[in-house]
Amino acid sequence: MGQDKSLVLSGYQIAATASDYPPMNPDSRMPHTDAMVVLTTVANEKEGIALVRGLLERRVIACGTLLPGARSLYRWEDKIADEQEVVLLLKTRSAAMDSLRVAFEELHPYKVPELLAMPVHAGLEKYLSWINSETSLAIS
Numbered sequence: 262m263g264q265d266k267s268l269v270l271s272g273y274q275i276a277a278t279a280s281d282y283p284p285m286n287p288d289s290r291m292p293h294t295d296a297m298v299v300l301t302t303v304a305n306e307k308e309g310i311a312l313v314r315g316l317l318e319r320r321v322i323a324c325g326t327l328l329p330g331a332r333s334l335y336r337w338e339d340k341i342a343d344e345q346e347v348v349l350l351l352k353t354r355s356a357a358m359d360s361l362r363v364a365f366e367e368l369h370p371y372k373v374p375e376l377l378a379m380p381v382h383a384g385l386e387k388y389l390s391w392i393n394s395e396t397s398l399a400i401s
Contacts, residue, residue, distance in 0.1 A: 294389045296381035299351040299361065301374055302333060308370050309347045315368040316351065321361045323395035326350040355380065357396045 299322075303309045306329055313325030328348040335342055353361060358378060365374055381389075 294381055294384055295355040296384060296389050296392050297353050297355050297358065297378045298381060299353060300377045300379070301349045301351065301365075301369065302331065302346040303349065303370060304344070304346060306347055309349055312368055312370070313349065313351070316361070316364055319360065319364050320395065320397035321357050321364050322351045322353045323392040324352040326352075352392055353396055354392055360397070 301312075303312060306327060309325075309327045309329075313322070313327070316322045316325060326349065328350065331346045331348045333342070333344050333346045351361075355378075362376065365376055369376075
């Protein structure tokens with residue numbers, strides 16, 4: 262027998278790999294989607310709120326979630342920076358990414374803003390439909 266690679270935290274067993282979970286029944290899969298989650302950071306909540314509101318007004322995102330309290334360490338202008346930041350999770354769809362890029366160039370406060378887009382492989386149909394209904398395909 263191989264070693265048990267699961268982790269137990271507060272009485273809950275967490276599987277070590279995805280293979281520890283049973284495969285999904287193909288008939289029960291959630292609908293295909295072009296939804297995206299975009300990550301970016303800003304210096305503070307005020308900047309985050311302003312950016313999210315601007316993106317919502319342009320209808321390039323359906324939702325923006327602010328996660329304050331992040332700490333970023335990175336190399337900038339030949340020095341290592343260590344900054345407190347706010348992480349933003351922006352919910353949109355792939356068809357709106359060109360408009361989002363244009364809006365970032367105009368609205369994001371950083372010289373070199375982080376814009377990392379990750380596809381959503383599945384989700385609740387009502388939520389995915391809501392993302393589609395709240396975003397526009399017009400380039401702002």
